[in-house]
Amino acid sequence: MxxxxxxxxxxxxxxxxxxxxxxxxLLNTVLIYTAYGLIMSVLWMLLRAxxxxxxxxxxxxxxxxxxxxxxLKKIHKIKEHDSDEQ
Amino acid sequence: xxxxxxxxxDKLKNWVDGTGPEHKHMQRSQQLDAVHxxxxxxxxxxxxxxxxxxxFFKAYKQVAAVLVxxxxxxxxxxxxxxxEFGNPDNPTxxxxxERYVGSAEHETGAENVIAGMILNYRGFxxxxxxxxxxxxxxxxxxxxxxxxxxxxxxxxxxxELEKRxxxxxxxxxxxxxxxxxxxxxxxxxxxxxxxxxxxGGFSGGSILGASLIIFSVTYGSDAVRRFMSERVYNIIRISxxxxxxxxxxxxxxxxxxxxxxxxxxxxxxxxxxxxGLVVMSTMFGFYAFYTKGEL
Numbered sequence: 001m002x003x004x005x006x007x008x009x010x011x012x013x014x015x016x017x018x019x020x021x022x023x024x025x026l027l028n029t030v031l032i033y034t035a036y037g038l039i040m041s042v043l044w045m046l047l048r049a050x051x052x053x054x055x056x057x058x059x060x061x062x063x064x065x066x067x068x069x070x071x072l073k074k075i076h077k078i079k080e081h082d083s084d085e086q
Numbered sequence: 087x088x089x090x091x092x093x094x095x096d097k098l099k100n101w102v103d104g105t106g107p108e109h110k111h112m113q114r115s116q117q118l119d120a121v122h123x124x125x126x127x128x129x130x131x132x133x134x135x136x137x138x139x140x141x142f143f144k145a146y147k148q149v150a151a152v153l154v155x156x157x158x159x160x161x162x163x164x165x166x167x168x169x170e171f172g173n174p175d176n177p178t179x180x181x182x183x184e185r186y187v188g189s190a191e192h193e194t195g196a197e198n199v200i201a202g203m204i205l206n207y208r209g210f211x212x213x214x215x216x217x218x219x220x221x222x223x224x225x226x227x228x229x230x231x232x233x234x235x236x237x238x239x240x241x242x243x244x245x246e247l248e249k250r251x252x253x254x255x256x257x258x259x260x261x262x263x264x265x266x267x268x269x270x271x272x273x274x275x276x277x278x279x280x281x282x283x284x285x286g287g288f289s290g291g292s293i294l295g296a297s298l299i300i301f302s303v304t305y306g307s308d309a310v311r312r313f314m315s316e317r318v319y320n321i322i323r324i325s326x327x328x329x330x331x332x333x334x335x336x337x338x339x340x341x342x343x344x345x346x347x348x349x350x351x352x353x354x355x356x357x358x359x360x361x362g363l364v365v366m367s368t369m370f371g372f373y374a375f376y377t378k379g380e381l
């Protein structure tokens with residue numbers, strides 16, 4: 001059962017890694033990258049490294065995603081629903 | 087005398103302007119060069135340019151694919167030549183690991199061997215990492231800090247407009263109110279229990295930083311400024327690094343192994359908290375300077 005779960009996670013890791021590189025929209029890239037970080041943190045847990053798992057969940061899936069979103073907003077790659085048009 | 091100086095002046099003037107007798111050959115060569123360069127090149131049509139771009143991008147993709155393939159082959163060779171995971175006969179399982187696992191609890195007072203390892207045996211390493219985080223935060227401050235002394239009136243108006251347009255998302259604020267205390271308590275728990283359970287400075291600090299980011303998003307930057315002004319922020323950053331540096335170097339100066347178990351445990355706890363403070367302020371500083379250019 002554990003091995004099956006691990007295999008699913010590893011396949012998910014490869015799929016998210018390739019998918020995040022092939023996206024046309026940068027927003028989708030960042031979203032898939034955070035999913036990659038989440039899968040990675042569960043994998044660290046399965047590899048019996050709980051210290052790394054906590055750090056990866058906080059940094060890889062949380063803070064780095066936020067920083068990427070902020071950068072995309074700074075370079076105007078995310079369109080805000082602006083109130084100016086209405 | 088005056089005549090001579092006039093001559094000299096003329097010479098100097100000619101030399102500066104490049105019109106003296108020694109510059110004649112240069113002028114000639116320049117003219118030749120000009121003639122050479124001015125001959126009109128056959129201009130490319132739009133279609134030709136497009137075709138050349140297309141060939142470039144096709145070649146780019148192919149070359150990139152080939153390079154990725156080559157690197158992947160090397161990686162796979164490396165992976166398949168690695169020893170089996172968890173095998174007791176692996177070369178990594180040597181006397182260093184035996185020493186760490188066997189006597190970390192006795193020597194450092196940390197039940198979590200990893201905390202004892204990174205904060206005591208490899209304390210210099212972790213000190214360097216904290217310095218890297220500190221300097222990264224300093225660089226972000228240098229690049230993105232909006233100094234209000236240098237504002238023009240237009241900047242002020244733009245800032246006002248930005249503040250007026252700032253509206254809170256309802257879902258975010260409701261969920262934030264429920265989630266922030268839980269995340270904060272969990273972060274503090276991870277940070278303070280780093281010596282007995284998984285966690286410690288880096289994970290606890292990043293969780294605390296994330297909770298501060300969520301707090302800033304839900305309640306606005308003014309609410310954060312109430313307890314963390316620029317001064318407090320700088321004090322937290324610098325004191326974290328200083329506590330670590332001073333304590334660890336006193337520990338090394340004392341011989342690094344001769345202190346009592348309880349004192350060593352206290353040292354690990356305090357250094358853990360110092361690392362947590364540095365990581366937390368770095369995470370929150372990144373967010374604050376990315377969004378507003380100030381705390």
